[in-house]
Amino acid sequence: MALSASGSFKGRRVLLCVTGGIAAYKTPELVRRLVKAGCEVEVILTRAAEKFVARLALSTLSGQRVWREEDLLSDEHGFEIPHIRLAEWAEAAVVAPCTANTAAVLAQGRADGLIGAALLATRAPVLIFPAMNAHMLEHPATQENLRTLAGRGVRVVEPAVGALACGEEGRGRLPEPEEIAEEVFRALTPKDMVGLHVLVTAGPTREYLDPVRFISNPSTGRMGLAMAREAWRRGAEVRVVLGPIEAHCSLHGLEIIPVVSALEMRDAVMDSLSWAQAIVKAAAVGDYRAKERAERKVKREGREEISLELTQNPDIAAEVGRAKHPDQILIGFAAETDDLLHNARAKLERKGLDAILVNDVLAAGCGFASETNTLRLICPVGEDEVFSGLKEDVARAVWSSLVGRGLFPMR
Ligand SMILES: Cc1cc2nc3c(=O)[nH]c(=O)nc-3n(C[C@H](O)[C@H](O)[C@H](O)COP(=O)(O)O)c2cc1C
Known part of the structure; x- marks a missing residue:
């Protein structure tokens, strides 16, 4: 649509x-x-x-x-x-x-x-x-x-x-x-999520190699914050675990927990898990971090080449999927470049998600840093739906669909 x-x-x-x-x-x-x-x-x-x-x-x-x-x-x-x-x-x-x-x-x-x-x-x-x-x-x-x-x-x-x-x-x-x-x-927004506790992760993570350098990705947090904003407008209480982003919108009304690394994000999400009734994992979490982080700035002199050894970060969505109660709803995002549908459905099952929103980050007007997005909503049952437009409008359509599918048992 x-x-x-x-x-x-x-x-x-x-x-x-x-x-x-x-x-x-x-x-x-x-x-x-x-x-x-x-x-x-x-x-x-x-x-x-x-x-x-x-x-x-x-x-x-x-x-x-x-x-x-x-x-x-x-x-x-x-x-x-x-x-x-x-x-x-x-x-x-x-x-x-x-x-x-x-x-x-x-x-x-x-x-x-x-x-x-x-x-x-x-x-x-x-x-x-x-x-x-x-x-x-x-x-x-x-x-x-x-x-x-x-x-x-x-x-x-x-x-x-x-x-x-x-x-x-x-x-x-x-x-x-x-x-x-x-x-x-x-x-001006109809209140169909009143009192629902929604936990959203948004933005990138930074994995520091030394005090001045890090590995990250171009996520701006726009899609996650649009999901958070729309849930707040509909009456939900919203907590956002937010990676480091440039300020581009008001955070008014949202409870913000700022984090930097994937490990910090994992801890913040797990701390809020018992509070949340719906968890939206929209952050672009780094899959890897440096195996060892240098205490002091790594100098270039005398080092023609250096090798980085990376180790895998925890899979927060999968961890939440295992830990959550059956009446907690877990919604994941998948930023894919290949074989979108197959990868998204596999992720939905593997991580115990109730819904996944998948986008092709290589398509024009989609994904990272863009103001618009095209997302396919996939749930274990029911038809897929595709939403395309400004991230704010896409977030509204996604919540309407999720609420309409009766995904929230307390509604
Ligand atoms: C320079 C100046 C600034 C004022 N700022 C305020 C203000 O910020 N808030 C306030 O309640 N009254 C403020 N006042 C007083 C109101 O202007 C005054 O009570 C006025 O009768 C309010 O009328 P209204 O409520 O019909 O607009 C200010 C008055 C002056 C002279």
Whole structure:
């Protein structure tokens, strides 16, 4: 199945309410990301927010007019009943940044502005991102308001810790636009993996020969992280044992266990085995490591040739396959260059896997370092399926198929 290469959230409708904190400067970038993912975005600004971010920037990036709080009762727009129209239109409503003042307005259920009224009227999930001076955040009044909102089912996303605009250090920073966008995508995703514990391995391993040289492979971790991200969006708790990669995406919401070598990856996976209900082995684990690792840098002088003696690393998937309980699901990946189907089916059986995803790493637009992939899903029973597209879209289709096949007994 060729998956559409357009934005993964095409036509999904997001209401963004921007309130008067200095962090409002991050919202044009947030709108850009949502629109790039295919979302339609309507924006409401408070009067205070207009001091911190330009309406023109937000209307240009969203391609829509930007609403004002007073449009609730304006002669010009009041007749459109904008609070009801926006409330019913939205599939997710986001307040970012959310000031202490707006948190109080929402906690009281006030409807004297467009934001308060629209958020009372909507049935869409509401997410708020409080951002303020650390003392304002810690104040019992603010804390009580945030607890009240959380108790009503609003997702209150913890502010980040760091340098605040007021010059202090502490909790109160608005998360980065990429992280806010991730929360929005999660809110827009149907939750069919709620509470499932998913352990994913991703990225390459490095097998050091001496302190400055290693054997590795070109894995970027993209496919494994796409699987992790999609499981998180569907409501799973996700732990990622991650080999050394260049940062290329937000790890927001994922519990990351960083490792370097195959031995470290094996230990981290075995430590998490009793926690996991589904294990996805997407890392490109080195099959061999140096038999002896030099303590100090190996010098070239006087050595025309050197020989490396390698020894085999443990086969983590096979070890997990032997150790796992029957109700734990093990999903493997196979990066093959020859005889794909035969090798993948043999691996499925030999390693006790419940499913294997195989790709031809020599094919164009596939495998290592590519943003796209073509994967064949093979299970012991049922038809094979082939998915092709952006790794993010392939991951979504793979989880849909696995959930649809009833692979998770607790669902
Ligand atoms: C320079 C400046 C920065 C501000 N930053 C914040 C902030 O980050 N968070 C916050 O809760 N209030 C902040 N305030 C105070 C709000 O702007 C003020 O409470 C306003 O009434 C909020 O209105 P609104 O919730 O309708 O947007 C700031 C005020 C100023 C002057």
